[in-house]
Amino acid sequence: MPWPSFRKRPPTASDADEPTTQPTSSPATPPMHIQRALAQRQRATQTPQLDDAARRDRARKQRLALQFDVDQGRLAQQDDNPWSHRMALLTDALTLTETDIARASTVVPGPSHPVPATPIHDVTVTTDTPVVVRFTIGETAFRYEDVEDWAERGHQRLAPELVRRAGETSALIPSDTPPDLVVALNNHLDRSLAQLADQLRDGEPITEIRTLADLARPCPTCGGWTDLHGRCQTCAERNAHLQQLMRERTRLLNERAREAEERHRLIERLPIAERRLADLDAEIAAADASAP
Secondary structure (H helix, E strand, O other), X not given: OOOOOOOOOOOOHHHHHOOOOOOOXXXXXXXXXXXHHHHHHHHHXXXXXXXXXXXXXXXXXXXXXXXXXXXXXXXXXXXXXXXXXXXXXXXXXXXXXHHHHHHHHOOXXXXXXXXXXXXXXXXEEEOOOOOEEEEEEOOEEEEEEEEOOEOOOOOOEOOOEEEEEEXXXXXXXXXXXXXXXXXXXXXXXXXXXXXXXXXXXXXXXXXXXXXXXXXXXXXXXXXXXXXXXXOEHHHHHHHXXXXXXXXXXXXXXXXXXXXXXXXXXXXXXXXXXXXXXXXXXXXXXXXXXXXX
16 A cells, blocks of 8 residues: 655645635734833823923922022021021020029928828738728728729630728828828828739738838938838939920920021022022023014
């Protein structure tokens, strides 16, 4: 059996009449950044150029802005200027603040009054719910109970907050206490009694707290009273006030420095603004002369 021939046959006359179709390749798409550049160029060519009137209007608007900069710079050059006035006011405020800082930094021990060494006894702590802390100072019995508090997320019970249910602090204040110290001593004992109740609830040792005098030890700095942790409320308030004054001093210094920097900047840029203003005046004058 003969093998078929796979060689290409020569073209015939009938093949010449058949149309030959060749695949046409589509033009390559340019990259995206080139497309954006072409579109931007096309929009620029389609945007109508500004006419002479529009250019003159724009130049006049620029001149108004430059004229303001020139006026501000010339005003800043004068001895009597708003920036110097504001800096003078800030300097006066700084002087007052420095005086307040010096006064707050100087601690003069004030009047104080000791409390008697009345023993603390009958201390009991009930750990059931609610937690109850009881103790007696002299003849005054105190009772603190916790207030249940629940967190909003997860319903987890927070640490109990003790609230005094019985006992009057005023009964512990000595009768010979100066009238101007009664309120301060009463507030201090309120805080110390609450701290004592918290320590008893948490099981912390109170071996050094045996009498009423241990709840109101004299402050070695200001002559007031210290709490169970050795902190004086009067000193804490004074230090907080001192920190506030120092922050105010920093703010005033920064504001005064900004005023001085703004004045220096306006004076430094004045020659450039004046030259640019002169160029704009010449441009506007030439445009007006050539206008029909």
